[in-house]
Amino acid sequence: LTEEQGTAWFNYRRMSNLVDGELERQLMRDSGMPNAYYAILTMLTLQPEHRLLLKEMARRLGFSQSRLSHALARMEEAGWLLRERCETNRRSTYAVLTDAGRVAQAAAAPGHVAAVRETLLDALTDEQVRQLGAICAAVLAHLAARAQTSPGEPHPG
Amino acid sequence: LTEEQGTAWFNYRRMSNLVDGELERQLMRDSGMPNAYYAILTMLTLQPEHRLLLKEMARRLGFSQSRLSHALARMEEAGWLLRERCETNRRSTYAVLTDAGRVAQAAAAPGHVAAVRETLLDALTDEQVRQLGAICAAVLAHLAARAQTSPGEPHPG
DNA sequence: CAAGATTGACACGTCAATCTTG
DNA sequence: CAAGATTGACGTGTCAATCTTG
Numbered sequence A, B: 001l002t003e004e005q006g007t008a009w010f011n012y013r014r015m016s017n018l019v020d021g022e023l024e025r026q027l028m029r030d031s032g033m034p035n036a037y038y039a040i041l042t043m044l045t046l047q048p049e050h051r052l053l054l055k056e057m058a059r060r061l062g063f064s065q066s067r068l069s070h071a072l073a074r075m076e077e078a079g080w081l082l083r084e085r086c087e088t089n090r091r092s093t094y095a096v097l098t099d100a101g102r103v104a105q106a107a108a109a110p111g112h113v114a115a116v117r118e119t120l121l122d123a124l125t126d127e128q129v130r131q132l133g134a135i136c137a138a139v140l141a142h143l144a145a146r147a148q149t150s151p152g153e154p155h156p157g
Numbered sequence C: 001c002a003a004g005a006t007t008g009a010c011a012c013g014t015c016a017a018t019c020t021t022g
Numbered sequence D: 001c002a003a004g005a006t007t008g009a010c011g012t013g014t015c016a017a018t019c020t021t022g
Helices: A001-029 A035-045 A054-061 A066-079 A100-121 A125-150 B003-031 B035-045 B052-059 B065-077 B100-119 B126-149
Strands: A051-053 A081-085 A093-097 B050-051 B081-085 B093-098
Touching: A001 A125, A001 B003, A001 B052, A001 B126, A035 A051, A035 A054, A035 A066, A035 A081, A035 A093, A035 A100, A051 A054, A054 A066, A054 A093, A054 B003, A066 A081, A066 A100, A081 B065, A093 A100, A100 B126, A125 B003, A125 B100, A125 B126, B003 B035, B003 B100, B035 B052, B035 B065, B035 B081, B035 B093, B035 B100, B050 B052, B052 B065, B052 B093, B065 B081, B093 B100
Parallel strands: none
Antiparallel strands: A051 A093, A081 A093, B050 B093, B081 B093
């Protein structure tokens, strides 16, 4: 591990801990939901029929299936969404946003977006925002490629 | 939130979830410790006398005090370190690495470093590694400045 | 048997309350 | 009272085992 790799890694860890903690606290305090729930609600908001297959949602968010399953169970209990078995392939399941879920997302969004800006984006130049996007995209592509070629491990989740 | 800001943020969240999960699993599987414990052990390894004030350690790692305290309690039970009251200022406490802790860190390090490389660094060009380091440094400086000027919130931890 | 999803036990992290020292 | 640190209760996420469907 070179000098620059080491500092990049160390700084990434520290920043990640601080940023994640800050935003988690903000959402919990102002909207009573953890970051993961907000991500799920927002993801559903952006879908055509406000519905999405669980498997696809887990993939897009980078969640394990059991993490998603636990979260959905708690959110369904809160009345923010419900689950529907897929008719064509009965092994799959849809998550469907309810009106209450849409309202909760809309109520949480402004404060959270502001916090993201104040915590992360305001610290960066436009160029750095672009760079960060490219870096994350490269890592995601890298991981997706690795997942394709190495079916080594049993199911994680 | 502009288009580029949105994708940067979304990709960051997804990448963060995947990378953190992957490395957490690797350490847990191969060395029986979570990422946070490894970070603490490594931090102590790098100190002059293998000792560091808790407050300073929390700051450097981006941990809350209670998170650090719980982790240290569990690690002390495992025999990896011990806590010593500071004599000059008896409100402060040192964490001191034990031989067992040094051994555990040394055993975990190679596999973890390899995983960091395979998961994150291999996906990036040297230029991007530099950019990532600069981006994280900028965010950390930003947050440190904000913490200075706004003593608004009570103690978080 | 594999894929998608769920469940239960357990570990980690958070908040709030508490203790001790300056 | 503030700072540093600890503790307990509780929520979230992980792993392993299980269930159902193709």
